[in-house]
Amino acid sequence: MKQELIIVLDFGGQYNQLIARRVRDMNVYCEVLSYKTPLEELVARKPKGIILTGGPNSVYDPESPHYDKALFDTDIPVLGICYGSQLMAYTLGGRVESAKVSEYGKTEIDVDKTGRLLKDVQERTIGWMSHTDYIAEPPEGFRITASTPVCPVAAMEDAEHAHYAVQFHPEVTHTVEGNKMLRSFVYDVCGCTGDWKMDDFVEKTIEDIRAKVGGGKALCALSGGVDSSVAAVLMSKAIGKQLTCVFVDHGLLRKNEADEVDKVFGPEGPYDLNFVHVDAHERFYEKLAGVTEPEKKRKIIGEEFIRVFEEEAKKIGAVDYLVQGTIYPDVIESGLGKSATIKSHHNVGGLPDYVDFKGIIEPLRMLFKDEVRRAGLELGIPENLVFRQPFPGPGLGIRIIGDITPEKVRMVQDADLIYREEIAKAGLDKDINQYFAALTNVRSVGVMGDFRTYDYAIALRAVKTSDFMTAGSAEIPWDVLKKITTRIVNEVDNVNRVFYDITSKPPGTIEFE
Numbered sequence: 001m002k003q004e005l006i007i008v009l010d011f012g013g014q015y016n017q018l019i020a021r022r023v024r025d026m027n028v029y030c031e032v033l034s035y036k037t038p039l040e041e042l043v044a045r046k047p048k049g050i051i052l053t054g055g056p057n058s059v060y061d062p063e064s065p066h067y068d069k070a071l072f073d074t075d076i077p078v079l080g081i082c083y084g085s086q087l088m089a090y091t092l093g094g095r096v097e098s099a100k101v102s103e104y105g106k107t108e109i110d111v112d113k114t115g116r117l118l119k120d121v122q123e124r125t126i127g128w129m130s131h132t133d134y135i136a137e138p139p140e141g142f143r144i145t146a147s148t149p150v151c152p153v154a155a156m157e158d159a160e161h162a163h164y165a166v167q168f169h170p171e172v173t174h175t176v177e178g179n180k181m182l183r184s185f186v187y188d189v190c191g192c193t194g195d196w197k198m199d200d201f202v203e204k205t206i207e208d209i210r211a212k213v214g215g216g217k218a219l220c221a222l223s224g225g226v227d228s229s230v231a232a233v234l235m236s237k238a239i240g241k242q243l244t245c246v247f248v249d250h251g252l253l254r255k256n257e258a259d260e261v262d263k264v265f266g267p268e269g270p271y272d273l274n275f276v277h278v279d280a281h282e283r284f285y286e287k288l289a290g291v292t293e294p295e296k297k298r299k300i301i302g303e304e305f306i307r308v309f310e311e312e313a314k315k316i317g318a319v320d321y322l323v324q325g326t327i328y329p330d331v332i333e334s335g336l337g338k339s340a341t342i343k344s345h346h347n348v349g350g351l352p353d354y355v356d357f358k359g360i361i362e363p364l365r366m367l368f369k370d371e372v373r374r375a376g377l378e379l380g381i382p383e384n385l386v387f388r389q390p391f392p393g394p395g396l397g398i399r400i401i402g403d404i405t406p407e408k409v410r411m412v413q414d415a416d417l418i419y420r421e422e423i424a425k426a427g428l429d430k431d432i433n434q435y436f437a438a439l440t441n442v443r444s445v446g447v448m449g450d451f452r453t454y455d456y457a458i459a460l461r462a463v464k465t466s467d468f469m470t471a472g473s474a475e476i477p478w479d480v481l482k483k484i485t486t487r488i489v490n491e492v493d494n495v496n497r498v499f500y501d502i503t504s505k506p507p508g509t510i511e512f513e
């Protein structure tokens, strides 16, 4: 399959996959490769353009990643972003300096519209800045195309050699006209025509899976959530009955969820799959008894999952691969790149060091949630499944703050069901991207009839987000919240209070642990 390709050369910044995703959204195939990839390898892929990403380093630090200067002698267009822009300036003989104070956040930028990259944006636009070093003087042949009061070279270009650089991050939505800038680079500078679509991803991934698995067998960890369902259907299209899907009920699922999964993927459902349902709740509760530390809980659940899968694999015999529905936000937030660990998502960082499979296949590892949904639709998965709200692998285990007991699981399950019912009744379920009840570890005094109560508080969370990397709290109408609260305190035993969480992400995360 011959395709236009843009390569994102990764220097360790937080938003690198986001750049790739923006380019893919423009229907141009885009891959992220490490800055350690040799130039010959890049050139051999015949990219239409290369984007140098941001990163946490300073070009003057001897330890910081640099790149072969010969890149700039090829005729491949290059766009440097943040650290990438400083690296371009430094490598080509410009001057980079360190400022006394960092420039951070939304910043007004003055644009010279006669440049090529920024020709479609306003003369004064907003860019997202996050830097301390800055380009003090561009290299010879470059002209300055944007600046801010504290950043003399917010953008520069040498159009003759197709070298472009921006100090801010066009890939984040805070840079209001960022997409226009990336589009100018991808379409006008690199000459792409947009020949890539999600069905190409599906087709290519199926080919890759077939080549990797050959005649072997694979086991898919199926949770019934969007990601693992898409991964399972993709795998089953690729290798048919060489795949077995194992659904582990760890006793931390939402109410009625196990039955719903059985209905879709079991023998009565629309798919012709090898499907195994394992009821493992007792062993999970045993391992989790008394454990309160969130990361420890995640690791225990992740490890126990794998042990269950290994046992199932032994029963099937000669299983080579474990398949997981890991998606890109799981990968970055688990800190497998250079950014700090926020949470070890159980299907990535929560894996034990030793895994008794020949390999792990994560066909969705490079995709964002909405891209996974598009792939799901492409695969013909029903819309109600594709647009299901996400549910994390460790399940209610990370929605019960503190230690987990069957009684607490019951409380959170019952409260969550009421919450879901009322949100659906109010017609809000399509608008809110994720919503759930969690059990705070707080007990407080209340009064029920003539009696004093000393019971638990439920927290309700509801967020609006497109990529789950950042999120805002959803504004649920007061009367709906009141109705949910009344029902929860009346109907769920041992709960006497309900909180609504309006924290955004960041600084909060979507889940509580």
Ligand code: XMP
Binding pocket: 329, 330, 333, 343, 344, 345, 346, 347, 390, 391, 392, 393, 394, 434, 468, 469, 505, 508, 509, 510, 511, 512
């Ligand atoms: P946070 O809490 O990190 O969540 O803001 C972002 C998104 O990821 C989901 N999430 C997980 N998904 N395994 C998963 O498969 C996990 O361990 C996990 N932890 C969080 C969360 O539900 C939200 O959609």
